[in-house]
Amino acid sequence: MRTEMLAMILAGGRGTRLQDLTNKVAKPAVYYGGKYRIIDFPLSNCANSDIHTVGVLTQYESVLLSSYVSHDSTWGLDGRNSGVFVLSPREKDTGFGLYRGTADAITQNIDFIDQYQPEYVLILSGDHIYKMDYAKMLDYHKANKADATIAVLEVPLDEARRFGIMNVDDADRIVEFEEKPANPKSNLASMGIYIFNYKLLRRALLADARKEKSSHDFGKDVIPTMLKANRRLFAYRFHGYWKDVGTIDSLWQANMDLLDPANGLDMTDPSWKIYTEDIPTTPQFIGPRAKIKRALINQGCVVDGTVENSVLFRDVTVKRGAKVNDAVIMPQVVIEEGAEVRNCIVAENMRIPRGAVIGVRDKVTLISRKAQVMKHE
Amino acid sequence: MNDALGIINFEGRNVHIAGMDEFRPVPAISFLGRYRIVDFMVSNMTNSGIENIKVMIKDNPRSLIEHMRTGTQYNINSKRGQMQILYSDTHEDSSIYHHDVNAMLQNMQAFEEASEDYVVIAPSYMIYILDIRKVLAQHVGSGADVTVVYHPTAHLNSYIGCQCVDISDTGRVTGIREIRGQSTANNKVMLECYVLARPLFIKLVQEASALSSLYDFKDYLSAMSDVLNIRGFMYEGYVGCLNSFNAYYRINMEMIDHERAKNLFHSDWPIYTMTNDSAPAFYTKEAHVKNCLIANGCQIQGDLENCILGRGVKIGRGCIIRNALILPKTSIGDFTHIEYAVVDKHVVMEHKKEVIGTVRKIAYIKRRDRC
Numbered sequence: 001m002r003t004e005m006l007a008m009i010l011a012g013g014r015g016t017r018l019q020d021l022t023n024k025v026a027k028p029a030v031y032y033g034g035k036y037r038i039i040d041f042p043l044s045n046c047a048n049s050d051i052h053t054v055g056v057l058t059q060y061e062s063v064l065l066s067s068y069v070s071h072d073s074t075w076g077l078d079g080r081n082s083g084v085f086v087l088s089p090r091e092k093d094t095g096f097g098l099y100r101g102t103a104d105a106i107t108q109n110i111d112f113i114d115q116y117q118p119e120y121v122l123i124l125s126g127d128h129i130y131k132m133d134y135a136k137m138l139d140y141h142k143a144n145k146a147d148a149t150i151a152v153l154e155v156p157l158d159e160a161r162r163f164g165i166m167n168v169d170d171a172d173r174i175v176e177f178e179e180k181p182a183n184p185k186s187n188l189a190s191m192g193i194y195i196f197n198y199k200l201l202r203r204a205l206l207a208d209a210r211k212e213k214s215s216h217d218f219g220k221d222v223i224p225t226m227l228k229a230n231r232r233l234f235a236y237r238f239h240g241y242w243k244d245v246g247t248i249d250s251l252w253q254a255n256m257d258l259l260d261p262a263n264g265l266d267m268t269d270p271s272w273k274i275y276t277e278d279i280p281t282t283p284q285f286i287g288p289r290a291k292i293k294r295a296l297i298n299q300g301c302v303v304d305g306t307v308e309n310s311v312l313f314r315d316v317t318v319k320r321g322a323k324v325n326d327a328v329i330m331p332q333v334v335i336e337e338g339a340e341v342r343n344c345i346v347a348e349n350m351r352i353p354r355g356a357v358i359g360v361r362d363k364v365t366l367i368s369r370k371a372q373v374m375k376h377e
Numbered sequence: 378m379n380d381a382l383g384i385i386n387f388e389g390r391n392v393h394i395a396g397m398d399e400f401r402p403v404p405a406i407s408f409l410g411r412y413r414i415v416d417f418m419v420s421n422m423t424n425s426g427i428e429n430i431k432v433m434i435k436d437n438p439r440s441l442i443e444h445m446r447t448g449t450q451y452n453i454n455s456k457r458g459q460m461q462i463l464y465s466d467t468h469e470d471s472s473i474y475h476h477d478v479n480a481m482l483q484n485m486q487a488f489e490e491a492s493e494d495y496v497v498i499a500p501s502y503m504i505y506i507l508d509i510r511k512v513l514a515q516h517v518g519s520g521a522d523v524t525v526v527y528h529p530t531a532h533l534n535s536y537i538g539c540q541c542v543d544i545s546d547t548g549r550v551t552g553i554r555e556i557r558g559q560s561t562a563n564n565k566v567m568l569e570c571y572v573l574a575r576p577l578f579i580k581l582v583q584e585a586s587a588l589s590s591l592y593d594f595k596d597y598l599s600a601m602s603d604v605l606n607i608r609g610f611m612y613e614g615y616v617g618c619l620n621s622f623n624a625y626y627r628i629n630m631e632m633i634d635h636e637r638a639k640n641l642f643h644s645d646w647p648i649y650t651m652t653n654d655s656a657p658a659f660y661t662k663e664a665h666v667k668n669c670l671i672a673n674g675c676q677i678q679g680d681l682e683n684c685i686l687g688r689g690v691k692i693g694r695g696c697i698i699r700n701a702l703i704l705p706k707t708s709i710g711d712f713t714h715i716e717y718a719v720v721d722k723h724v725v726m727e728h729k730k731e732v733i734g735t736v737r738k739i740a741y742i743k744r745r746d747r748c
Contacts, residue, residue: 033656268674282648284670286668288668290668
């Protein structure tokens with residue numbers, strides 16, 4: 001069976017700076033936006049872009065992530081020629097094949113891709129938040145007769161040194177790629193989204209695998225080698241909301257962004273829904289003493305306190321007299337009577353005791369362990 | 378998995394949710410913003426381990442078929458279990474012939490080909506939480522021909538058109554009689570939920586039809602109450618009987634109170650429904666919301682008290698809405714004042730700025746209206 005374009009989502013990252021949130025969970029499975037896990041975004045984008053076959057490359061703490069993505073009906077990817085396939089490192093006759101880099105993860109699954117004989121392969125990252133029509137990117141790729149197309153985002157020049165930067169000619173053909181340059185020449189940052197002609201990619205990956213000095217990374221190795229070989233690489237300019245949430249601060253901020261209706265990530269757009277796990281819960285119960293302003297609240301919540309500038313995930317309870325300000329409250333948290341939570345991310349299943357005051361003014365605090373809560377009481 | 382076939386019966390002529398049931402069958406009517414009425418009884422069945430469920434539809438099947446799909450959302454295993462919609466039509470001129478016995482006869486093949494020893498029949502318009510395994514266990518243990526579930530109540534006027542059962546000291550049902558508004562204490566309302574052996578069920582349906590072309594299933598049970606060993610199973614918990622528009626409004630509104638809603642929502646008894654993949658509800662900084670039941674996908678700018686909002690409802694700036702039930706996908710324009718009303722699905726209210734009902738006379742805005 002042939003597939004025109006197959007997607008491979010790199011989802012092995014740990015996200016160390018997300019602290020306790022990624023203790024037992026890979027970063028793509030971290031909660032976001034009151035309802036979602038981050039990987040829902042690339043998976044829904046695939047489904048909405050008419051891509052039916054998706055490989056998900058997992059490595060770090062993959063149990064929850066793998067079981068989550070394997071329910072392919074969640075994203076409507078359960079048709080006869082569809083599927084989400086979890087590709088974890090496996091034991092081979094040469095030993096156990098841990099993924100040594102982003103490119104190596106794909107190389108080790110060439111046998112999987114070969115089954116579908118795709119014309120193109122779309123490489124995605126599992127931990128970015130954005131809505132994008134990959135079909136349009138493929139049209140652009142074809143129109144340019146490109147060998148590879150890399151989605152780019154225009155970033156402020158002073159932030160460009162944090163990204164992989166593409167230097168392009170007048171036709172947006174990439175002439176140079178610089179990983180985190182000290183003196184960036186352009187503001188086109190790679191979003192880690194690549195379309196490759198598969199035949200070329202296959203050869204490039206096998207060649208890269210043989211190089212001893214390679215770090216087997218797309219940005220550091222595969223793309224620069226292709227540029228050196230004068231391949232046709234094009235930058236595809238993306239306009240819209242895109243976020244790589246690497247830290248507690250940026251995860252908090254990305255949640256807060258949703259409270260601004262002009263955030264560019266219109267979650268209410270019925271033509272481009274983000275699909276996620278369907279957990280049976282009740283509607284949300286807003287009690288007689290509730291006060292809610294500027295909030296995103298998911299089903300199953302029971303609110304009889306004050307919630308302002310906050311995002312509440314499913315089944316959160318905010319009891320009478322409790323106050324939640326500028327906070328992200330993950331599933332099944334209970335905030336007892338009179339407790340106050342501000343500037344926090346509260347991890348799932350936490351209970352904030354009666355009368356506790358949690359969080360400080362100038363810094364976002366992650367509340368993920370009982371001890372942390374108790375000492376503020 | 379239980380050895381019982383589940384049958385969601387359609388409601389009898391005692392049920393009429395005026396206005397709303399013109400557009401869809403009663404089981405498909407929205408309930409508490411994010412459910413359909415049928416979700417509760419189907420969830421009772423699947424939570425009780427029943428995975429082969431037949432859903433009988435009287436008329437207007439489209440919306441219910443759309444909602445039920447293959448039943449996987451109710452936790453029905455797609456290979457071992459089955460959700461089947463049984464549609465029937467009466468070829469008679471009068472709808473009086475279009476009753477459950479007629480529909481069961483038309484679909485008899487589905488019941489004959491099932492492999493389960495027992496059937497559990499229940500309509501969906503009575504909303505309650507029932508562990509059917511307990512009814513089955515009592516049924517098998519008692520040696521009854523038929524076990525009927527009843528509910529002791531002092532509020533018979535909530536059950537006009539339903540039946541009461543008379544029960545002897547030995548637990549046998551000696552009579553089934555219609556409720557006509559008399560309200561005495563300790564009445565036992567029959568919830569029209571029956572457990573019986575599948576072959577007996579098939580036989581009773583055939584006999585009922587042979588005896589009277591107008592009999593529905595409960596008429597025949599009533600007629601046979603001194604011949605069959607019918608026994609009662611007492612269910613004392615909460616029952617919401619959605620038999621009229623006013624009852625529909627009242628029971629929805631009662632559930633705004635979280636304590637009362639716990640009668641229907643137990644942590645170990647999920648109520649399944651079809652997901653709509655909508656975003657969490659968004660409250661703007663102008664929003665004022667107290668005592669409400671809100672579904673996902675809502676965008677709220679106005680001032681709401683004692684309301685239920687279905688999925689994807691939009692409430693504009695400056696709206697004042699009290700004691701209203703707004704069904705899914707409806708949009709209420711800026712500065713609209715609504716009191717004591719049911720606004721059906723997909724309504725766009727842009728021009729009319731005031732809809733005021735009263736406690737006694739709830740206003741109704743019909744589905745897909747533009748006003």
